[in-house]
Each structure stands twice: as C-alpha cells, then as structure tokens.
Amino acid sequence: MMDLPRPKAGQPILDLSTPLPLIDEDVLSANIARVQAYMDAHGLKFRPHIKTHKIPAIAKAQVEAGAKGINCQKITEAEVFADAGFDDLLITFNILGLEKLERLKALNDRIGGLKVVADSRTTVDGLSQGFAAGRPLTVLVECDTGGGRCGVRGPEAAVELAEAIVSAPGLTFGGLLTYPKPDSEAQVEAFFSATLSALEARGIACPIVSNGGSPSLFSAHKVPSATEHRSGTYVYNDRSMVRAGHCGFEDCAMHILATVVSRPTEDRAILDAGSKALTSDLLGFADFGLILDYPEAVITGLSEEHGTVDLSKVTGRKPEIGEKVRIIPNHTCVVSNLFDSMTFQRNGIVTRVEEVKARGLVW
Amino acid sequence: MMDLPRPKAGQPILDLSTPLPLIDEDVLSANIARVQAYMDAHGLKFRPHIKTHKIPAIAKAQVEAGAKGINCQKITEAEVFADAGFDDLLITFNILGLEKLERLKALNDRIGGLKVVADSRTTVDGLSQGFAAGRPLTVLVECDTGGGRCGVRGPEAAVELAEAIVSAPGLTFGGLLTYPKPDSEAQVEAFFSATLSALEARGIACPIVSNGGSPSLFSAHKVPSATEHRSGTYVYNDRSMVRAGHCGFEDCAMHILATVVSRPTEDRAILDAGSKALTSDLLGFADFGLILDYPEAVITGLSEEHGTVDLSKVTGRKPEIGEKVRIIPNHTCVVSNLFDSMTFQRNGIVTRVEEVKARGLVW
Incomplete structure (x- = not known):
C-alpha cells in the first residue's frame, strides 16, 4: 500500500x-491564553482535560501558558502523556480490575504526581490492595454534586470515604473532585464547604478541591472552595460552546x-x-x-x-x-x-x- | 510506554x-452463511460492504462463502483490501479532486476489478480527465430511487449519464447502483427496469445492476432487475437489525x-x-x-x-x-x-x- x-x-x-x-493555530493559542487568564485572575489552578485533543504538543502549550497538571480519562492516555514528560496527571475515573491496577502501579512508580478518583469502598479497597507495596497512590473522593453521573451522594459519604482512603494501606488522600451539572455553583460550593469543614474537624488535610466541566467554565470563580478547575473543550471550542455563550x-x-x-x-x-x-x-x-x-x-x-x-x-x-x-x-x-x-x-x-x-x- | x-x-x-x-466466531460464521444462502437461493450475487468490519480476514471468509467482490467506501480502504488480495472492489462514492484521482488511478492500474460510481457530469468529467491515459476505469451510475441521498433522480437522467460515461475517454460504463430507502422494492425495480429498457434501446450493455442496504436485505429478491446486492451490517448484526426483524x-x-x-x-x-x-x-x-x-x-x-x-x-x-x-x-x-x-x-x-x-x- x-x-x-x-x-x-x-x-x-x-x-x-x-x-x-x-486546527487554526492563532485561535488555538488565543483560546489557551484566554481561559488561563481567567483562571489566573481568580487565583484558580487550571487543569486542562486532554481528551479534547489527545496531543502532547497541545498539552505542552497549555502548561507553558500556566496550567498546573493535566486531566486524563484512561490509564493508557496517562502513559502517553507521562512519556511526553508530564508529571502531574489526574485520571478522573474509578479504576477497577487486576490488569488495570498493575499498569496503574507501574505508572505511579515512575512519576510523582499521579492521582486517581474513587467513589466507593469497592474501588478504594481494590486500589489499596494494588498499591500496598511501593509508592503510595493519591486518591481523590469523587462527589456527585448534582451531575448525576459518578460520585458519593453527600458530604457525609464523602467524609466517610476520605477516612477510608486515609486508613487504607498504599493510599494517600488527595482531596475532593466533582463533575457538576451546569449552573449549579451554589450547590457545588455547599457540598465542598460542608465536606471541608467536616474533614477539618477530623484533622484530615484536603490538598485539592477540583471542580470541572466546560459548561461551567467561566463560572468557576463562583465556587470559592475549589482550588482548581478542569476543562477540555475550550481549547478548540465548538458549536456547543458558542451556544453556552x-x-x-x-x-x-x-x-x-x-x-x-x-x-x-x-x-x-x-x-x-x-x-x-x-x-x-x-x-x-x-x-x-x-x-x-x-x-x-x-x-x-x-x-x-x-x-x-x-x-x-x-x-x-x-x-x-x-x-x-x-x-x-x-x-x-x-x-x-x-x-x-x-x-x-x-x-x-x-x-x-x-x-x-x-x-x-x-x- | x-x-x-x-x-x-x-x-x-x-x-x-x-x-x-x-466478536463471537460461531455467530459470525452463521451470519455469513445465512445471508449468502439467501442470495444463492435467489440467484443474486452478493457484495458485502466492508465498512462494518474493516478487517481483510473477515472479507476473506465472506468471499470463501460465495460473495462476489466487496464494497468499500473510501479509496484507502480499497487499497488496504487490494493489498490483502481482493480484486473485485466497488467504491460507492463520488470521487472528486486531483489527489484522490491520482491514487484511484494507481489502484486501478494494479488491479483489474475496480469500480466506482458517479451521479453527475462533474464527477464523470473529473474521472475521465484522470483516466484518459492507462487502464480505463469502470463507472456505475448511482440512482436515487427514493433514498434521498446521492444519485440521479430518474431513469432519463440515468441514461443520459450512462451515455456520458460511454463516450468519455478513459471510462467504461459498468452499470447502475442504488442505495434505496427501506421497503421500496417496487420503486427500485421500476427505476431499474425503465432504465435498462432505455439503455437496451440505445444498445448500451449494463453488466451490473447493484441494489443494496441492510434494511432491505431479505427483500433483495423483490428487485428482479438487480444482479447483485450489497450489505454490511449483517456480518455482526446489531440492535437495529433485530428491530428490523x-x-x-x-x-x-x-x-x-x-x-x-x-x-x-x-x-x-x-x-x-x-x-x-x-x-x-x-x-x-x-x-x-x-x-x-x-x-x-x-x-x-x-x-x-x-x-x-x-x-x-x-x-x-x-x-x-x-x-x-x-x-x-x-x-x-x-x-x-x-x-x-x-x-x-x-x-x-x-x-x-x-x-x-x-x-x-x-x-
């Protein structure tokens, strides 16, 4: 052929x-700069989701503009970006199963900043078994603040799962995360702040509070408890982003x-x-x-x-x-x-x- | 990595x-055998569409079961299947543009059974220019028998385009083709038979009359003018095929x-x-x-x-x-x-x- x-x-x-x-180079650069400037203006760390482009060179441009780390959805995606030199990688997925845990462990052993999420004891127990030996894995609690996909259903359940992570061999508690429904900043903030208070009362530090989503991109500042925001689509934009204003x-x-x-x-x-x-x-x-x-x-x-x-x-x-x-x-x-x-x-x-x-x- | x-x-x-x-091997084999037996029973040549699987080994099983040639949708797909030893390749697409015509010509020069479709003078003229030298390209007239996608709109237009192909340097008229709407066999037959009569009256031979589509798969015998039927989905089947009965x-x-x-x-x-x-x-x-x-x-x-x-x-x-x-x-x-x-x-x-x-x- x-x-x-x-x-x-x-x-x-x-x-x-x-x-x-x-892809228009100038529009791409302007999109990266504009959203980074918004996040910088509000003191939010920005973690672009690479699912939109899946191209290391674009992620490099995002990080050079000021993004702190990147968001992946799959282990093998994270491997590709680790190979390209990225270290602060958050995989926003419940990872289950022996084969996946083995690969995740190999990845965690070679980079320092790998993080995953969990929303159940089953997932936490599996991760703990997989990471009992070697470098501990950082795990965030995924919270369902109204999005209706994954996530624990309330602050009490979030605290309970955080405690399980804290006491699980091989794991480090990394913080809280949500993928919210659009226009629900008050709800997200209420969930996060209640959980943060309860964690503080138990002496559990919460380094990352991660909010996300393209539909709520320019409302990220309305969730003051969040330390970072995740978004992917903004880098190219599309008809749905125009409709969202x-x-x-x-x-x-x-x-x-x-x-x-x-x-x-x-x-x-x-x-x-x-x-x-x-x-x-x-x-x-x-x-x-x-x-x-x-x-x-x-x-x-x-x-x-x-x-x-x-x-x-x-x-x-x-x-x-x-x-x-x-x-x-x-x-x-x-x-x-x-x-x-x-x-x-x-x-x-x-x-x-x-x-x-x-x-x-x-x- | x-x-x-x-x-x-x-x-x-x-x-x-x-x-x-x-993919379940036994179900796959049974699907291939069942549809081939239906086509054989009705004396129809069967041309599977490889878009469903895109895997040469499966197309080989289809041809071993009795299929005559295969259907591709893109030039580079046809190249992959030509490399795998297939010779009777029909690309059901209007091919336009210099780069595509050059590749199509290279493919036509190395295999004997390449065929494409056209539904306009613009496409025919482009093909003719591209194939003026070297082995002629076989072109079928695509007919809109009611499907509402591509195709000339009536037997008169079909005959006119067939005549244009016949007289175009570098091209050979290969026949007629349609992608029909479901349950429209009478309409398809009427279009084909009227066109065939008019072609015959003009002394134009029409070697292939190609009907197609998975929705009308087991009604293929209700179009007696057709010499062949094309279908892809049957090889794997899916929920839409179950719904279609x-x-x-x-x-x-x-x-x-x-x-x-x-x-x-x-x-x-x-x-x-x-x-x-x-x-x-x-x-x-x-x-x-x-x-x-x-x-x-x-x-x-x-x-x-x-x-x-x-x-x-x-x-x-x-x-x-x-x-x-x-x-x-x-x-x-x-x-x-x-x-x-x-x-x-x-x-x-x-x-x-x-x-x-x-x-x-x-x-």
Whole structure:
C-alpha cells in the first residue's frame, strides 16, 4: 500500500483532500491564553482535560501558558502523556480490575504526581490492595454534586470515604473532585464547604478541591472552595460552546473541511463528511454541525461517510459539486477521537501535522 | 510506554479489561452463511460492504462463502483490501479532486476489478480527465430511487449519464447502483427496469445492476432487475437489525464488554463504556444499546467514557461494582471504526485478535 495521505506544511488548505479536521493555530493559542487568564485572575489552578485533543504538543502549550497538571480519562492516555514528560496527571475515573491496577502501579512508580478518583469502598479497597507495596497512590473522593453521573451522594459519604482512603494501606488522600451539572455553583460550593469543614474537624488535610466541566467554565470563580478547575473543550471550542455563550464562532479553532460530492436537487447537497467524521453527537442540537460558509444550510442527516444538507433556506449562491466547505462540529472532543492525525493551519496554509497520540487507547 | 494492552488467544473473556468489543466466531460464521444462502437461493450475487468490519480476514471468509467482490467506501480502504488480495472492489462514492484521482488511478492500474460510481457530469468529467491515459476505469451510475441521498433522480437522467460515461475517454460504463430507502422494492425495480429498457434501446450493455442496504436485505429478491446486492451490517448484526426483524439478539456477533464502575444510587449504574466505545448513534432508539445481562436496564446517557444506566425497571438482582456486562450496540459499523483491533471469542475464550486494518483511513 502507498503511504497514507497526509498534508504537508506549506500546502494551502483548499488543496487538501477531505474530509479533514483542521486546527487554526492563532485561535488555538488565543483560546489557551484566554481561559488561563481567567483562571489566573481568580487565583484558580487550571487543569486542562486532554481528551479534547489527545496531543502532547497541545498539552505542552497549555502548561507553558500556566496550567498546573493535566486531566486524563484512561490509564493508557496517562502513559502517553507521562512519556511526553508530564508529571502531574489526574485520571478522573474509578479504576477497577487486576490488569488495570498493575499498569496503574507501574505508572505511579515512575512519576510523582499521579492521582486517581474513587467513589466507593469497592474501588478504594481494590486500589489499596494494588498499591500496598511501593509508592503510595493519591486518591481523590469523587462527589456527585448534582451531575448525576459518578460520585458519593453527600458530604457525609464523602467524609466517610476520605477516612477510608486515609486508613487504607498504599493510599494517600488527595482531596475532593466533582463533575457538576451546569449552573449549579451554589450547590457545588455547599457540598465542598460542608465536606471541608467536616474533614477539618477530623484533622484530615484536603490538598485539592477540583471542580470541572466546560459548561461551567467561566463560572468557576463562583465556587470559592475549589482550588482548581478542569476543562477540555475550550481549547478548540465548538458549536456547543458558542451556544453556552463561552465564545463566538470565530473562536472555534476546529473546522472540518468537507467537499460537496453531489447536488441531486436544487435544495439538497451531499458532503463527504458523515458520522465517521463529524460523529452523531447532537448535544441537544437538531442537526449535525454548522456550515460556516453557508450558515442557512442545515446538515439534516449523517450516514457513515455522507452528510445530507438541506439548502432550502439558503438565499444566495448555493454550493457546487467539488466546492469545499468548513463545518464547526457540535462536539469537538469526539471528532478528535476519530482521526489518527490532526492538521494545523494559519491563514489557510498548513503549519504542521500532529499525531493524535492518545487516540484509540482502549482503557 | 508499555505495549498497548491487547487480549491473547486462550484468555477467558471475563478476565479482559474493558471497554472492549468482542466478536463471537460461531455467530459470525452463521451470519455469513445465512445471508449468502439467501442470495444463492435467489440467484443474486452478493457484495458485502466492508465498512462494518474493516478487517481483510473477515472479507476473506465472506468471499470463501460465495460473495462476489466487496464494497468499500473510501479509496484507502480499497487499497488496504487490494493489498490483502481482493480484486473485485466497488467504491460507492463520488470521487472528486486531483489527489484522490491520482491514487484511484494507481489502484486501478494494479488491479483489474475496480469500480466506482458517479451521479453527475462533474464527477464523470473529473474521472475521465484522470483516466484518459492507462487502464480505463469502470463507472456505475448511482440512482436515487427514493433514498434521498446521492444519485440521479430518474431513469432519463440515468441514461443520459450512462451515455456520458460511454463516450468519455478513459471510462467504461459498468452499470447502475442504488442505495434505496427501506421497503421500496417496487420503486427500485421500476427505476431499474425503465432504465435498462432505455439503455437496451440505445444498445448500451449494463453488466451490473447493484441494489443494496441492510434494511432491505431479505427483500433483495423483490428487485428482479438487480444482479447483485450489497450489505454490511449483517456480518455482526446489531440492535437495529433485530428491530428490523432480520435476526434475533442471539444472532448479534458483537458484544461490547463493559464494567460497572460506580453504583451511586439504588437505581443508577455507571459503565466504563461511553460515546467513545458505543458511539452516540441512536438510529431511532431512545437509548444507547441493550445490556444483554440486564434487559430491563436502560442506558439513558453517554458521556465520552461513561455510560449512565437507569436500573429502576430491573426487577431482580442489580449489577454490582466491578461486574462485567455485555452490550449489544445500536449500530455496529460505527463501533468498529473506534477500535484499532477487534477481539474474537468462542464459548467465552479469546480465539484471535485482528487489526481493524481499514480503520481511521481519512478518505
């Protein structure tokens, strides 16, 4: 087989074959700077989630801008970033099972700043068994402050689990963590502050209080008990972030370049970007992304390699077969996960291609 | 970094770390045999779509069972399968653009049975320019028989485009093709037979008449003008195929093995399979897959690495933290596209691990 096609630095993006996600270097840098400045202004440590890009070079830019450590979701993701020189790694996942614990232990033995979370005695007991010998593992208590996913359900349960971690061989209590529902800062603060008081009364130090989430990104300062905030999507931004009021379309660093491959009717265009390029994540939208060049066009449906576009509301010129268009995806994090490499550009010229190093890592 | 984790032949599947898609060897073989027997019984050539598995070893089993050629969706997919020894390759896509045409030409020059589709003069003209020298390229006319995606809109337009292909330097007219809407066999037959009559009247031979689609799989015999049928999903099957009445849950070869990582409340379980394992394809369902072991449980939401399960309707025992469950995905083709390798099993023991060779190929 011939080498897989890959853009080269210096190529005009309109010469590139599609479908292809592109990252605007200047928008990327501005996004990193803007959110870091917000966190700095409020004295919050910022821990970017790498799930959005899965690229060590971007995480380096985030840390150079002032981020303290990074957030991973899988052990093998953390391994990739440890290899790239990162040390302060938080894996926000309940890790269970012998094989995973062995790999986690190997990782913990080679870097100093590994942290994980737990929300049950079962998870804590498993971690404790796995880490009874060697360097202790730092474990945070995950709290369900209303998000309705993982987490202990109230301050009392949080304190109880913290005590279990404190007394578990091989473990060090690292603090509290939540992935909150949007607009629930008062609830998060109430949960954290009640838990912190109770921990203090028991003489248990709580070094990290970690709040998170992109939907609540610019409300992070309304949770004064938090010592840090975690967010991923801000680095590229997407249609959901524009809807949330966090940015404009001009702040979306990721465009999916696609080509019109068919115009079967006056009102229908077919793109070469389907669910295997855009994903079927709706995130509450009724359609599958915004075509920047034709904002009145609607991507009504995706099959795996085709996107069906309704042009009936397009008042001016309509796109022709062979024409390239730029799409802002509903959700950028899931797009990154589909591509082995990411193409960067500035002013329409390719600057570099980065391997999406942590893509497709099973766990 | 340590080697990426990968199951080994002989391991019990319940020892494997999750999330992990598994293929049952016996169900896979039975699915291949059953659909081939149906096509054979009706004298239809069968052309499996490899988008579902993207694994040459499975396509070999399909061809050994009697399939005539295979269906790809991208040039680089076709390259992978040409390298694996396949010769009769149909790419069901309008191919546009210089870089793609160059690669397509290189592929056509090395194998004899390459075919593509076109539904516009723009595409035909581009193909003709690209193939003016060297071995001619076979081009089928894609027909919109009601599916509403790509395709010329009526028999007259189909004949017109066929004539354009016949007279275009570098191209050979290969026949007709459609991706129909479900339950529209009469419509498909009417389109095909009218076009065939008109072509015959003009003395244009039409070697291939290709019908397709999994939703209409077992109605393929109701389109007597068709010479072949294309389908992908049947090889693994999934929840959408069960709903369509094409199989039972016992015929679903792909299970996603997942672990319960949290049980925050009596009625909520959290799995380690989210949209990066199951995808967010709903295909008309309201939830994100069927948990075989707890059919009353409902996967109500996915974040990227977590699945949220409502257990309120589970009458018996509820799953515990650390327990592994098997999920039948809504749509199997998109799951294959997320994983670099696929694990096969028989009676709960790993038989082999195959690379998903054509995964993540950009175009």
